[in-house]
Structure formats: C-alpha cells, structure tokens
Amino acid sequence: MLYFSRWKTIAIWLVVLGSIVIAMPNLFSKEQLEHLPRWFPSSHVTLGLDLQGGSHIMLKIERGDIVKERLEATVGDIRNALRNANIRYSGLTGTGQVVQLRVTDPAQVEAAKTALQSLTAPVSDGAFSSGSIQEATLEDAGNGLLKVTLSDAGIDYRVSSALTQSIEVVRRRVDELGNTEPLIQRQGKDRIIVQVPGLSDPQRLKALLNQTAKLTFRLVDTSMPASEAINGRPPATSEVLYSQDDPAVPYLVEKRVLVSGEELVDAQASFNQQTNEPVVTFRFDSRGAQRFAQATQQNVGRPFAIILDNQVISAPVIREPIVGGSGQISGNFSVEGANDLAVLLRAGALPATLTVVEERTVGPSLGADSIRAGISAGIIGALLVVALMIGLYGFFGVLAVVALVANIILIIAVLSLIGSTLTLPGIAGIVLTIGMAVDSNVLIYERIREEYKSGRSLLQSIETGFSKAMGTIVDANVTTLIAAFVLFFLGSGPVRGFSVTLAIGIITTVFTAFTLTRWLFAEWVRRRRPKVLPKGVRTGIFDGTNIPFMGLRRYTFGVSVALSLAALTGFGTVGMKLGIDFTGGSIVELRARQGNADIADIRQRLSGLNVGDVQVQGFGDPQSVLVRLQAQESGENGEQSAVAKVRSELEEQYEFRRTEVVGPSVSGELTKSATIGVLISLAAILVYIWVRFEWQFAVGAIIATLHDVILTLGLYVITGVEFDLSSIAAILTIVGYSLNDTVVVYDRMRENLRRFKKMPLDVLIDSSINQTLSRTILTSVTTLLALLALFLFGGEVIRSFTFAMLFGVVVGTFSSIYIAAPVLIAFRLRSSGKDEGDKTEAAQAKAGA
Structure with a gap:
C-alpha cells in the first residue's frame, strides 16, 4: 500500500503544483497581474460583498401590478370588441381578477360571446415549448350577465414574462452606473437578485431600481382648475396628478397619451444654455417623432405634462411645433438627478413595480x-x-x-x-x-x-x-x-x-x-x-x-x-432573541466620524422618527454602534422608509458601515x-x-x-x-x-x-x-x-x-x-x-x- 508508481507520484505533485500556480494570483493585485506574462493565471478568488463592500438587493415584482394591468387591458379589449360588433352593454366593471358586463339585448348574448372568444384563446407559454395557457375564461351567468375571469396560470405567465423583461431593464440600469461585474439573476418565480460589489452609494442604486420609469407626454386639461377637480368631479377623460415638488402641485391632465417613453431612442443629461440648469435631452424614434410633431402642431399654446411614474416632472406650454423629434425635460434637477433620469429613460421602463424585500449593504x-x-x-x-x-x-x-x-x-x-x-x-x-x-x-x-x-x-x-x-x-x-x-x-x-x-x-x-x-x-x-x-510522538498519555x-x-x-x-x-x-432574518426589520452598523459614538444621543434622536421600537447598543469598539429597527407594519416599503429616515438623521455624524433589511415576506x-x-x-x-x-x-x-x-x-x-x-x-x-x-x-x-x-x-x-x-x-x-x-x-x-x-x-x-x-x-x-x-x-x- 505504501508503494507509489512513478505516474501516481507525478499525478499527486502535478495536482499540488497546479494548485499552487492557480492560487498564486491571489498574492498579487489586479494591476500587478497585468504586467505578468499572458500565460500566467489571472483568476482571483471572488470576494463577497461583506469583504469588499457593496450591496445585495433582492427585488420582488409586484403581482398586484400585473393583475391590475391585465384587468385594465381586458376591460379595454372587451369594450373594443363589443363596440366593433355593434353590441350594446352596460355595467362594464372589473374587480380582482373578474370583469363583468350585462348585454342589453338578450338576443345579442351569443353574438357577444362570439366577439369575446379571442380573449379566451390559448397562448403559447414559451418560444421553446409546445404548451399553451388559457389566460381567461368566459362564463354566461344568465340574464345577459357575462363574466371574464383571469386565470391564475395566465397571471403566472404574465409575471414570468414581466420578470424576464425586468431583469434586462435592471441589467441596463446597473450597467449605466459603471460598476464592474454586477451579478443580476432570477430567483424563484418573482424575485431578482442584484449584487453590486464596491458600490459606494447604495441609496442611488435602490432609487434607480425602485422606479418603474414609465414616461408619458399628455396634455394638461384646462377646462377647469385642478383644485376644483380635486374638490368636485373631474372630467371622465382626465385625472389629477401631482408634481415632484415639495409641496406637490396638482395638475389636471388628460388620460390620453400623446407619446410614451417606449418611443425614445436616447436620453442624456446636459445643461440649459440659457439658465445653466441641469436638464435631460431626449430623442424619439421616427414613429415617436412623427406623433410628437403632430401633437405639438395641433396644440400650440396649450400646456402639456411630462409624466414619470404618475408624477408630473414639468408642464411647459407648447410655444411652437416641435418637429425635430427631440426635446428637453427640465424640472429643478440636480446634476445627479438629471443623470439618473437619463439612465432610467435609456434603460427603458419596467413592466411592473419592483419592491426591495431584502437588502444587505456593507461599506x-x-x-x-x-x-x-x-x-x-x-x-x-x-x-x-x-x-x-x-x-x-x-x-x-x-x-x-x-x-x-x-x-x-x-x-x-x-x-x-x-x-x-x-x-x-x-x-x-x-x-x-x-x-x-x-x-x-x-x-x-x-x-x-x-x-x-x-x-x-x-x-x-x-x-x-x-x-x-x-x-x-x-x-x-x-x-x-x-x-x-x-x-x-x-x-x-x-x-x-x-x-x-x-x-x-x-x-x-x-x-x-x-x-x-x-x-x-x-x-x-x-x-x-x-x-x-x-x-x-507524545500522545501515549491516554494509553492503558x-x-x-x-x-x-x-x-x-x-x-x-x-x-x-x-x-x-x-x-x-x-424564547430566543430572533434576528431580523426571521422576524423582519433592519440592522444598521454605524461608526462615528469623529470621537466616540454617543449611544444616548442616537437613541433620543431616533425615538422621534416614528419607526417603532429602536434598540441602540455598543458594537465592538467605542466608536461603533448597532441600531436595530423592528419590522414595520407597512411591509417592505416601510422597511426601506425607516432606514432612509435613520440615514437622513445620522449620516452627517456617522458612517453607515453595514445595512441589513429583511422584509416580512423574506423573513x-x-x-x-x-x-x-x-x-x-x-x-x-x-x-x-x-x-x-x-x-x-x-x-x-x-x-x-x-x-x-x-x-x-x-x-x-x-x-x-x-x-x-x-x-x-x-x-x-x-x-x-x-x-x-x-x-x-x-x-x-x-x-x-x-x-x-x-x-x-x-x-x-x-x-x-x-x-x-x-x-x-x-x-x-x-x-x-x-x-x-x-x-x-x-x-x-x-x-x-x-x-x-x-x-x-x-x-x-x-x-x-x-x-x-x-x-x-x-x-x-x-x-x-x-x-x-x-x-x-x-x-x-x-x-x-
């Protein structure tokens, strides 16, 4: 058994020597490796975010957004189908996953069912699959009452498709930040994991990922003041939206979309040549340029609203037709704000809201x-x-x-x-x-x-x-x-x-x-x-x-x-003292920028933020403290809001070295x-x-x-x-x-x-x-x-x-x-x-x- 052939000996030492060569690059920095011969291995051990700093964020696509969008689309499809078939109806409403209506003439019920058959037609569940999914079912409840029910399988299909699309949008947004080697991958049926090593500003990343970035251009409705529409009843074709200002300004805008952000081909941050304020310049594709020119020609003298995620960025008056297919968005931006908006517009809109359900950030x-x-x-x-x-x-x-x-x-x-x-x-x-x-x-x-x-x-x-x-x-x-x-x-x-x-x-x-x-x-x-x-050998002390x-x-x-x-x-x-992994909540590790941490002062300042129970304790050396926030009743968005309040209160005096946020669904x-x-x-x-x-x-x-x-x-x-x-x-x-x-x-x-x-x-x-x-x-x-x-x-x-x-x-x-x-x-x-x-x-x- 102690005999080793020459080939076995060579194989053993080849493994050992090969391991030394493969492991050796870890002794050098990346800059030093660039000056070594090309044949020399260059693979480092990848350091986790807890060792090199960075952010791990888990995003959850909001199923409710998908259901709402499908419900609105189905209501629109039913309206168009029945109108094209000249079928009269009443009470067209949608709640949950069910749309119902009543056909006015009982003799037209069968014709209505025929007109709505396209809604229940099976759709393919993938390019490489022969299976199909029925997204909706049609039920005749009698007395002319028809019900169209969105199936769970159909919603699941839409969620999966939206998740795939969202991954690509998220990838483009993160890449625009210029970070090296981000990891973006799907997890489960409705989650996306984003890991960005070496990120110095996780708040900016979360802000970019949290926005749907649906951009629309719509006319402002001047038929009545916005305040009157708020207190009374706005026209059926319009709605009240608010600006991003503080305090927010209400606008009555038409629901009809003139042009959408889907028709943008480029967006860049720049400066207004007259005021030197940061703005975002944009450029439409040929179809969008044509529609924008037509809309501005027909509405000279009227204000139109530039809307991002149902918030009015600005509402300038159309002074003259804009026929070049390009324009600019101004809205009291900071330089970074203009850059971020340009990033969002270039990357495209998300099909649904992404909510941060887990965050682990290390400085x-x-x-x-x-x-x-x-x-x-x-x-x-x-x-x-x-x-x-x-x-x-x-x-x-x-x-x-x-x-x-x-x-x-x-x-x-x-x-x-x-x-x-x-x-x-x-x-x-x-x-x-x-x-x-x-x-x-x-x-x-x-x-x-x-x-x-x-x-x-x-x-x-x-x-x-x-x-x-x-x-x-x-x-x-x-x-x-x-x-x-x-x-x-x-x-x-x-x-x-x-x-x-x-x-x-x-x-x-x-x-x-x-x-x-x-x-x-x-x-x-x-x-x-x-x-x-x-x-x-001296281990005979237990012999005998x-x-x-x-x-x-x-x-x-x-x-x-x-x-x-x-x-x-x-x-x-x-019971045990369960961490946030199992209870939900947040942990923030702080380090005083000067002197020692004042635990009593931190506790007093955070107690007035209305974020529930706050625990503050020393952590290691006198400069460091650990802040624990209880799980927020308002769910995942509440967790992020609580941490943002803590950051706003303490960021000037303390360095945020580590942040962990776990929402209730993840816990x-x-x-x-x-x-x-x-x-x-x-x-x-x-x-x-x-x-x-x-x-x-x-x-x-x-x-x-x-x-x-x-x-x-x-x-x-x-x-x-x-x-x-x-x-x-x-x-x-x-x-x-x-x-x-x-x-x-x-x-x-x-x-x-x-x-x-x-x-x-x-x-x-x-x-x-x-x-x-x-x-x-x-x-x-x-x-x-x-x-x-x-x-x-x-x-x-x-x-x-x-x-x-x-x-x-x-x-x-x-x-x-x-x-x-x-x-x-x-x-x-x-x-x-x-x-x-x-x-x-x-x-x-x-x-x-």
Missing part, C-alpha cells in the same frame, strides 16, 4: 476590516494548530503540517477555479477546516501507533493504520458533507459561501490524507528505512486508560435529559427554509448511518445530535445572543462535527463487535471509547483552538457564530460518549450476558490486544 471600510480580521484569525488559528501537532507528534506532526498547507492551497485554488465567492463566513469555514483537517492525520497516526504498540513492525503498522483509518475518515467526513450540501441548497448569501468552503475543505482533506500524506510516509520509509516509531464511562451513564444521561428539558422549556416560554421564507434544512440534514444523515451501520447506531447518532441541537438552542435562550441565519449554519456544522466524532467511536465499536463476539456490550463500549480517546480529545482541542482564534480575532460580525460553535464542539464531544453510546445499550444492540469467554475477551480488549 468598503468594514469590508477591509473583515478581511484583516479573517486573515489574522486564520493565521493565528493555523499557528496554534501547527504548534500543537508538532509538539505532540514531532516528525509526524511536520508531515501533517505539510499536508495542511497543501490543503489550504487546494481550497484557494478550487475557489479560484470555480469562481466561487469567498465571504466572511467562508473564511470561517476555512479556519474551521484547519481545525478539523488534522483529524484525519490524528486518526491515521493513532492507528499507526496502536498497531505498532500491539507488536507489528513499523512498516506493517503504517500500512494497517492507513487501511483501517480510511473507512472511518470517509464515514466521519460524509456526515459533515451532507450538512454542507443542505446549507448550500437551502442557504443564501454568506451562509452559502460558508457551506461551499466547508464542503471543498472536506473533500480536499480526504484527498490530502490518502494521497499526499501517504506519499510522504512512503517516501520517508523508502529513504530512511525506519524500524521504530519516531520518539517525537480504563475509564468506566458506561458506569456513569445513568447519571450523565439523567443530567443531559434534565438540561435538555430545561432548554426546551426555556425555548417554549422565554417568513427564511424561517421555513431553515427549519426544512435542519430536518432534511438530520434525515439524510440518519439514512447514511443506517446504511453504513445498524439501525441502533443511526438512532443513537440522531438522538445524540438532537441533544446537541437542543442544548445549543438553550444556550441562545440563556445568553440572549441573537439567533440568525449564521446560527443555522452553526447548528448544522455542529450537527456535522458531532456526528463526525460519534461515527469515529461507532466505527471502533463496530470493529470490536466483530472481533469480540461475546463481550458484554457495556465493557465493549468502554473499551472502544478508551481506545479512541486520544483522537477524540486531540481533534476537539485543535478545532477549539481554531474556533477560539476566530472568536477572539475574527471580528464582531461572526462572533455569535463562533461562540455557538465553541459550545457545540464541547457538547458534541460529550454526546458522542455519554449519549450516543448508552443508546446502543438501551436499544439492546447485543445481549449483556457474561461467561468465562466474555471475561477473557474483556481482558484482551483492556490489554489492547
């Missing part, structure tokens, strides 16, 4: 701080793990460090190669991998030491150690990998970034353990021909231990049950997906362990895991630490780690069950736990060291995550011994009968035979 300074904190935590955690491994294993520890360095390079190379985004929780995933990666080496080394101690030669011990450890390592890591996959498919944003790095770390760990580490051993054996175990773990199982089990019940009681009565979905994620993860792991072991093992592993989850939830209840999406990631990682530890103990129990067929189960379990005690403690310590570095130096943003993980590692180690093992006795994995043969086998097991 560039906080992103830079997060990178420094993450790298510092990673280096400190790695150095602690390296010191521990070399201190305990000597030369073997050096080999583990070589494998660990290769492992980290492989992770960075894979992230660069697949273009995955590295987030702050992703850095936490790498640091956690550092702590857990040595677990494979510890398993192998302890197996080698165990086999050597039993009397085998060193060469046989190494071969047997690698062979026996392989199954254990695979089983232990697959459970964590399942949790990582569930996080990826059901998580979002930074949580997904964490799951990606964790999954990659698990795969590279298994690869380095059974290729690079084994090759290093083979090369050492080939060159040095060692006969004895190196003296630097015979701790009666199962003798204490009733007490420990009782204490665990009591703590779990207390945690569940607290969870049901007191409900996150709660549902998080619950489903935990349940799916547990179910998948249960199935895997059931297949690999026996059903008692699967039940024991799940009970132990539930114990860890319940106690971790109890920790959140007791400490009042906020429970958010990163907490779900922490719980699922704890699930993976706890099962990793449990599977290692179970694997040794399974091996001993085959070896000692008559040994009492409690004795066999004690023996198995004692035999794996070195590995259990060493893995827990290395993982705790890495997490402690994250907790102390990783920054405030992920402190609650690492706090839960620290607790979870301790509880997971405890449960793998005192919960998972006793369950096997309770479910009678084997009879506990005793005889002389049992005593002999027990003695052999204690002696390490």
Whole structure:
C-alpha cells in the first residue's frame, strides 16, 4: 500500500503544483497581474460583498401590478370588441381578477360571446415549448350577465414574462452606473437578485431600481382648475396628478397619451444654455417623432405634462411645433438627478413595480476590516494548530503540517477555479477546516501507533493504520458533507459561501490524507528505512486508560435529559432573541466620524422618527454602534422608509458601515427554509448511518445530535445572543462535527463487535471509547483552538457564530460518549450476558490486544 508508481507520484505533485500556480494570483493585485506574462493565471478568488463592500438587493415584482394591468387591458379589449360588433352593454366593471358586463339585448348574448372568444384563446407559454395557457375564461351567468375571469396560470405567465423583461431593464440600469461585474439573476418565480460589489452609494442604486420609469407626454386639461377637480368631479377623460415638488402641485391632465417613453431612442443629461440648469435631452424614434410633431402642431399654446411614474416632472406650454423629434425635460434637477433620469429613460421602463424585500449593504471600510480580521484569525488559528501537532507528534506532526498547507492551497485554488465567492463566513469555514483537517492525520497516526504498540513492525503498522483509518475518515467526513450540501441548497448569501468552503475543505482533506500524506510516509520509509516509531510522538498519555464511562451513564444521561428539558422549556416560554432574518426589520452598523459614538444621543434622536421600537447598543469598539429597527407594519416599503429616515438623521455624524433589511415576506421564507434544512440534514444523515451501520447506531447518532441541537438552542435562550441565519449554519456544522466524532467511536465499536463476539456490550463500549480517546480529545482541542482564534480575532460580525460553535464542539464531544453510546445499550444492540469467554475477551480488549 505504501508503494507509489512513478505516474501516481507525478499525478499527486502535478495536482499540488497546479494548485499552487492557480492560487498564486491571489498574492498579487489586479494591476500587478497585468504586467505578468499572458500565460500566467489571472483568476482571483471572488470576494463577497461583506469583504469588499457593496450591496445585495433582492427585488420582488409586484403581482398586484400585473393583475391590475391585465384587468385594465381586458376591460379595454372587451369594450373594443363589443363596440366593433355593434353590441350594446352596460355595467362594464372589473374587480380582482373578474370583469363583468350585462348585454342589453338578450338576443345579442351569443353574438357577444362570439366577439369575446379571442380573449379566451390559448397562448403559447414559451418560444421553446409546445404548451399553451388559457389566460381567461368566459362564463354566461344568465340574464345577459357575462363574466371574464383571469386565470391564475395566465397571471403566472404574465409575471414570468414581466420578470424576464425586468431583469434586462435592471441589467441596463446597473450597467449605466459603471460598476464592474454586477451579478443580476432570477430567483424563484418573482424575485431578482442584484449584487453590486464596491458600490459606494447604495441609496442611488435602490432609487434607480425602485422606479418603474414609465414616461408619458399628455396634455394638461384646462377646462377647469385642478383644485376644483380635486374638490368636485373631474372630467371622465382626465385625472389629477401631482408634481415632484415639495409641496406637490396638482395638475389636471388628460388620460390620453400623446407619446410614451417606449418611443425614445436616447436620453442624456446636459445643461440649459440659457439658465445653466441641469436638464435631460431626449430623442424619439421616427414613429415617436412623427406623433410628437403632430401633437405639438395641433396644440400650440396649450400646456402639456411630462409624466414619470404618475408624477408630473414639468408642464411647459407648447410655444411652437416641435418637429425635430427631440426635446428637453427640465424640472429643478440636480446634476445627479438629471443623470439618473437619463439612465432610467435609456434603460427603458419596467413592466411592473419592483419592491426591495431584502437588502444587505456593507461599506468598503468594514469590508477591509473583515478581511484583516479573517486573515489574522486564520493565521493565528493555523499557528496554534501547527504548534500543537508538532509538539505532540514531532516528525509526524511536520508531515501533517505539510499536508495542511497543501490543503489550504487546494481550497484557494478550487475557489479560484470555480469562481466561487469567498465571504466572511467562508473564511470561517476555512479556519474551521484547519481545525478539523488534522483529524484525519490524528486518526491515521493513532492507528499507526496502536498497531505498532500491539507488536507489528513499523512498516506493517503504517500500512494497517492507513487501511483501517480510511473507512472511518470517509464515514466521519460524509456526515459533515451532507450538512454542507443542505446549507448550500437551502442557504443564501454568506451562509452559502460558508457551506461551499466547508464542503471543498472536506473533500480536499480526504484527498490530502490518502494521497499526499501517504506519499510522504512512503517516501520517508523508502529513504530512511525506519524500524521504530519516531520518539517525537507524545500522545501515549491516554494509553492503558480504563475509564468506566458506561458506569456513569445513568447519571450523565439523567443530567443531559434534565438540561435538555430545561432548554426546551426555556425555548417554549422565554424564547430566543430572533434576528431580523426571521422576524423582519433592519440592522444598521454605524461608526462615528469623529470621537466616540454617543449611544444616548442616537437613541433620543431616533425615538422621534416614528419607526417603532429602536434598540441602540455598543458594537465592538467605542466608536461603533448597532441600531436595530423592528419590522414595520407597512411591509417592505416601510422597511426601506425607516432606514432612509435613520440615514437622513445620522449620516452627517456617522458612517453607515453595514445595512441589513429583511422584509416580512423574506423573513417568513427564511424561517421555513431553515427549519426544512435542519430536518432534511438530520434525515439524510440518519439514512447514511443506517446504511453504513445498524439501525441502533443511526438512532443513537440522531438522538445524540438532537441533544446537541437542543442544548445549543438553550444556550441562545440563556445568553440572549441573537439567533440568525449564521446560527443555522452553526447548528448544522455542529450537527456535522458531532456526528463526525460519534461515527469515529461507532466505527471502533463496530470493529470490536466483530472481533469480540461475546463481550458484554457495556465493557465493549468502554473499551472502544478508551481506545479512541486520544483522537477524540486531540481533534476537539485543535478545532477549539481554531474556533477560539476566530472568536477572539475574527471580528464582531461572526462572533455569535463562533461562540455557538465553541459550545457545540464541547457538547458534541460529550454526546458522542455519554449519549450516543448508552443508546446502543438501551436499544439492546447485543445481549449483556457474561461467561468465562466474555471475561477473557474483556481482558484482551483492556490489554489492547
């Protein structure tokens, strides 16, 4: 097994060297890479918005707008169809998704139904699909009453089409801002995700995305004053609209559209040559130019309104016909306002309103701080793990460090190669991998030491150690990998970034353990021909231990049950402090521009903004504070309005380093997906362990895991630490780690069950736990060291995550011994009968035979 052919050796080192080359560009800036040869790789690891700053915005297309538009269009189509067929009717109205009318002459009902058949004709549901959708149904309710009902399938089709169109409009608008590499993608049936890295002004982006930008040119109705129309009844062909001024000015404008923004071909910001005020110049296509010229020729001397999203921008008087197909819009614009309007007009109008339902914005300074904190935590955690491994294993520890360095390079190379985004929780995933990666080496080394101690030669011990450890390592890591996959498919944003790095770390760990580490051993054996175990291995402190773990199982089990019940009681009565991911609301991290933050002053100033309950607390250093706003009753738009009020009040004195806004619709979905994620993860792991072991093992592993989850939830209840999406990631990682530890103990129990067929189960379990005690403690310590570095130096943003993980590692180690093992006795994995043969086998097991 320790023999490696030349081709295997070449393949292993090609992978390692290739990873170094692929990862190397991350040491250089983009400017430096431009001066390197073209053949040199240039792919960087893509930094998440929480590391480089920028905005993540989720937009939801308003289904109500689509329904309203379809209802108005259907009413218009019915009116035209019946008028063309000379059919008299009355009471044509539309409410909800139903339009109804009454045919005046009963003899014309059938003719009316024939005239309206085109409304119910099926339409194709896509260019590449042979399916069709019936958008409306026609019902004869008797007595000449006809009802046209818009189908849900038809509305869904229109929403999907509008979403596709909206993505293109959003893309054009974002591109006009000049930002590099924005990500714009569809999510679900009615959502669009927009991620713009390095954005310095997220408010401007939201303002551009929130506007439908439907531009129309309409005549002002001068038949009566606007104030009279407001107090009385305006003409049926006109409506009252208001200007963008403060205070707003009312205008009575005709409903008939002279020209629409759809006929614009260009719009640019410029300056009025006479007043030097910012204006927007526009140019129509040939059809629009013709219609605009005709309208201005026929209405010289009359005012006409330029209307954007039902607001009057300006209402100039037509002094002379405008026949050139171009003109300008003035409206007391600022330079930026004129630029933004030009952007909106060039990009085109949205088919429906887009509402911001989730926002996560990070300022560039906080992103830079997060990178420094993450790298510092990673280096400190790695150095602690390296010191521990070399201190305990000597030369073997050096080999583990070589494998660990290769492992980290492989992770960075894979992230660069697949273009995955590295987030702050992703850095936490790498640091956690550092702590857990040595677990494979510890398993192998302890197996080698165990086999050597039993009397085998060193060469046989190494071969047997690698062979026996392989199954254990695979089983232990697959459970964590399942949790990582569930996080990826059901998580979002930074949580997904964490799951990606964790999954990659698990795969590279298994690869380095059974290729690079084994090759290093083979090369050492080939060159040095060692006969004895190196003296630097100092992990024999647990050899010969015979701790009666199962003798204490009733007490420990009782204490665990009591703590779990207390945690569940607290969870049901007191409850957890849920973050905005699950309750909705907003979080704003502020940093004083000068001096320290004045928490009392901030609290007093925000209490008068009418945004509900406001919590203000210190966050890390004296200059920083965290502001929490409760979920607003007016929904998603209310959340954005609340944050805008806070920004307006505090922006002069404080830097807005981070803003997170979660609307009620998103928070409900996150709660549902998080619950489903935990349940799916547990179910998948249960199935895997059931297949690999026996059903008692699967039940024991799940009970132990539930114990860890319940106690971790109890920790959140007791400490009042906020429970958010990163907490779900922490719980699922704890699930993976706890099962990793449990599977290692179970694997040794399974091996001993085959070896000692008559040994009492409690004795066999004690023996198995004692035999794996070195590995259990060493893995827990290395993982705790890495997490402690994250907790102390990783920054405030992920402190609650690492706090839960620290607790979870301790509880997971405890449960793998005192919960998972006793369950096997309770479910009678084997009879506990005793005889002389049992005593002999027990003695052999204690002696390490």
